[in-house]
Amino acid sequence: MSMTAALPASGRQRRVLPGFGLTMGLTLTYVGIIVLLPVIALFLKGAEIGPARFWAIVTAPRTLAALRLTMTAAALATAFNALYGLLMAWVLVRYRFPGRRLLDAMMDIPFALPTAVAGLALTALFSENGWYGQVLAPAGIPVVYTIWGVAVAMSFTSIPFVVRTVQPILEDLDHSQEEAARTLGATPLQIFARVIFPAILPAFLVGTTIAFARSLGEFGAVIFIAGNLPMKTEIASLLAVIRLEEYDYNGAAAIALTLVAIAMVLLVLSNWLQARLTRRRVPA
Amino acid sequence: MSLAISHLARRFDTTQVLRGIDLTVGKGELIALLGPSGSGKTTLLRIIAGLDWPDAGALSFNGTDWLVKSAAERRIGFVFQHYALFPHMTVRDNIAFGLTVLPRADRPGKAQIAATVDRLLAFLQIDGLADRYPAELSGGQRQRVALGRAMAIEPRVLLLDEPFGALDAQVRRDLRRWLRGVHDSAGTTTIFVTHDQEEAFELADRVVVMNGGVIEQTGHPDEIYDHPATPFVARFLGLTxxxxxxxxxxxxxxxxxxxxxxxxxxxxxxxxxxxxxxxxxxxxxxxxxxxxxxxxxxxxxxxxxxxxxxxxxxxxxxxxxxxxxxxxxxxxxxxxxxxxxxxxxxxxxxxxxxxxxxxxxxxxxx
CATH class of the missing domain: 2.40.50.100 (RNA polymerase II/Efflux pump adaptor protein, barrel-sandwich hybrid domain)
Structure with a gap:
């Protein structure tokens, strides 16, 4: 009796878990209201401005300087995270040492910590009488209130993206591929460059792209350490906030839209690259 | 030309996997290591390959101590149970791998490597697959590519771990005959591991029956079949x-x-x-x-x-x-x-x- 009752009258295929309509509907509603709508609103706001005005805002010297600083600092932070994140993931996966699980858990601190707290802590450390600043300032390496400070803050908040995307791939890597390379005469460096790295490259690309996108928009951690001097150490998202406070909604929207566009282009590019790289690796 | 193994022992934590293995393999021989899972046959194969090291005993090839040499220095061809092909490389690049990682001074030119790969592809009857990726191949085809990759470096000894374990029965039988042909015409020394007695008996010149980390019997398939040396071998060969x-x-x-x-x-x-x-x-x-x-x-x-x-x-x-x-x-x-x-x-x-x-x-x- 229960068998027949469970079969829908229409004879559709039965699913393992019920409630597909409900869960799918909730998911789409959420994505629509929380994710898609604000972005659409932003684009509509940007469209209101008109191309000429938009171009004038984006190419204004102060906006250009802010965008340039943001991009350069994000690139620096991402370059550092790409190398260091990969190393971190490697150490966590390949070695067994006391405290490994603790270190593994600590990787998530930048995710969990309020970014403003991170910004304050970094500023205190790197200021001239902070622990790091005491050493770096006399050596002629000023960090606080420079692009380096911006990059440090960005790198702090975005490193888990690299570690957490590469780590699982590295863990699942087939050991016998490395052994095969060894028996075929490959040196450790060749094994890494030609067997291991190509295997993790797709995930690594995604991780670094997300880290870069996150750095572009990082706000809380940066504004404390950057000093926020217009034309010098003012990041793009802060400039958008300043415009908003000046009731210059168009200015704010244009800058925000530019940041969104850059991040979008990067994500699409990285997904396309990843798809290209993995296209023929997946069994049919 | 021969491989000599004596008193080889290997322990993993508390498990004694090999307990004194003595074996000599002559040039051009095709040897099967036969035994149930846990008998130590794969461990023995990995030690010969240089992928694992024994706790005691000796291993030499033509009088040269192999235990002081790395896997690469021994120049062996190893075919893994699940092939371990490089998924991001085409069949051609997989087979060429061992040649392209040679030090610049010893590395053949590009044209020469391509010629070697072509020759192997034809020899292994997989000419049409050169530009495919491993994910696009069937199990039997992957097996052939893995063998081609191992043979490209002209190994002194060819080692195969459960070469047909992951294949269905028909492919298994075809590949068995094919491997025997490859072995005979290439003239390599070959050792393979299997838990399938039919496979071992059909393919090998000499069968080494292993159990619990020791060799129970070594001999020609017919000899072992007719005169099992120990109760274990007797039971294993169907004298139930x-x-x-x-x-x-x-x-x-x-x-x-x-x-x-x-x-x-x-x-x-x-x-x-x-x-x-x-x-x-x-x-x-x-x-x-x-x-x-x-x-x-x-x-x-x-x-x-x-x-x-x-x-x-x-x-x-x-x-x-x-x-x-x-x-x-x-x-x-x-x-x-x-x-x-x-x-x-x-x-x-x-x-x-x-x-x-x-x-x-x-x-x-x-």
């Missing part, structure tokens, strides 16, 4: 019927069993155990015999019967169905034994160590 017998002046005797076909053996008088294949027992109707047929089952081609005596000694026999046409249940039968193996000692079948039959072994593997 164990009957307690008594030895008197070299002859085995047991009530109700006709053992006259067995040759006289230089064994001391006393209790012994006779190991038999069910197919080597012929039941003959005989009203005076102590055994009675208790079960009869037909598989179509074969008839399986079980005979029991008053002492509850159960004996399984197997014969072509037509031969057993006049057998009936509860019929008294005399059992004529055509061939069997006798080991001293009176271990009753019930006390015998439980041993997986080869068939069960095959099924226990994925």
């Amino acid at each position: 019927v164990e009957v307690p017998v008594t030895i008197r002046s070299g002859r085995a005797q047991a009530a109700g069993l006709d053992l006259t076909a067995l040759p006289r053996r230089a064994l001391p008088d006393g209790p012994a155990t006779l190991f038999l294949r069910p197919a080597d027992i012929q039941p003959v109707p005989d009203p005076a015999a102590p055994f009675r047929v208790t079960e009869i089952a037909s598989t179509g081609a074969l008839l399986r019967i079980v005979a029991e005596n008053a002492a509850a000694c159960r004996i399984e026999a197997e014969m072509p169905r037509r031969q057993g046409r006049d057998l009936r249940k509860d019929q008294p039968v005399a059992l004529r034994v055509i061939a069997g193996q006798i080991f001293p000692g009176g271990a009753a079948p019930a006390d015998a160590a439980p041993v997986e039959a080869p068939k069960a072994l095959k099924e226990s593997r994925p």
Whole structure:
């Protein structure tokens, strides 16, 4: 009796878990209201401005300087995270040492910590009488209130993206591929460059792209350490906030839209690259 | 030219995986390491390859100590059970890998590498697959590519770990014949690991039967089949019927069993155990015999019967169905034994160590 009752009258295929309509509907509603709508609103706001005005805002010297600083600092932070994140993931996966699980858990601190707290802590450390600043300032390496400070803050908040995307791939890597390379005469460096790295490259690309996108928009951690001097150490998202406070909604929207566009282009590019790289690796 | 292994031992934590292995492999030989899972055969293969190291013992090739050499220095070709092809490389790049990682001074030119790969592709009959990726190949094709990759470096010894384990039965049989051909025309020394006795016997010049980290017997397939050296080998090769017998002046005797076909053996008088294949027992109707047929089952081609005596000694026999046409249940039968193996000692079948039959072994593997 229960068998027949469970079969829908229409004879559709039965699913393992019920409630597909409900869960799918909730998911789409959420994505629509929380994710898609604000972005659409932003684009509509940007469209209101008109191309000429938009171009004038984006190419204004102060906006250009802010965008340039943001991009350069994000690139620096991402370059550092790409190398260091990969190393971190490697150490966590390949070695067994006391405290490994603790270190593994600590990787998530930048995710969990309020970014403003991170910004304050970094500023205190790197200021001239902070622990790091005491050493770096006399050596002629000023960090606080420079692009380096911006990059440090960005790198702090975005490193888990690299570690957490590469780590699982590295863990699942087939050991016998490395052994095969060894028996075929490959040196450790060749094994890494030609067997291991190509295997993790797709995930690594995604991780670094997300880290870069996150750095572009990082706000809380940066504004404390950057000093926020217009034309010098003012990041793009802060400039958008300043415009908003000046009731210059168009200015704010244009800058925000530019940041969104850059991040979008990067994500699409990285997904396309990843798809290209993995296209023929997946069994049919 | 030969590979010499002596007193090799290897322990993983608390498990002694190899307990003193002695083996010599001559040039051009095709050797099968045969045994159930956990017998240490794969560990032995990995030690020969330089992927693992023993705790004690020696391993040398042509008099050169191999234990001080890395896997790369030994120049062996290793084919992994699941092939371990590089998924991001085409078949061509996979096969060329061993040549492209050579130091610049020894590395052949691009054209020469391409020519070598082409030659191997043709030799292994996979010409059409050169530009495919491993994910686009069938299991049998991957196996060939893995072999091609190992052979490209012209290995001194070719090592294969369960080369046909992951393939279906038909492909398995085809590849078996094909591998024998490859071995013969390439002239390499080859050692492969298998848990499938049919595979080992069909393919190998010499079979090494391993169990619990020791070599139980080494020899030509026919020799091992006809004269299993230990009870383990006997059971492993399908001599699953164990009957307690008594030895008197070299002859085995047991009530109700006709053992006259067995040759006289230089064994001391006393209790012994006779190991038999069910197919080597012929039941003959005989009203005076102590055994009675208790079960009869037909598989179509074969008839399986079980005979029991008053002492509850159960004996399984197997014969072509037509031969057993006049057998009936509860019929008294005399059992004529055509061939069997006798080991001293009176271990009753019930006390015998439980041993997986080869068939069960095959099924226990994925």
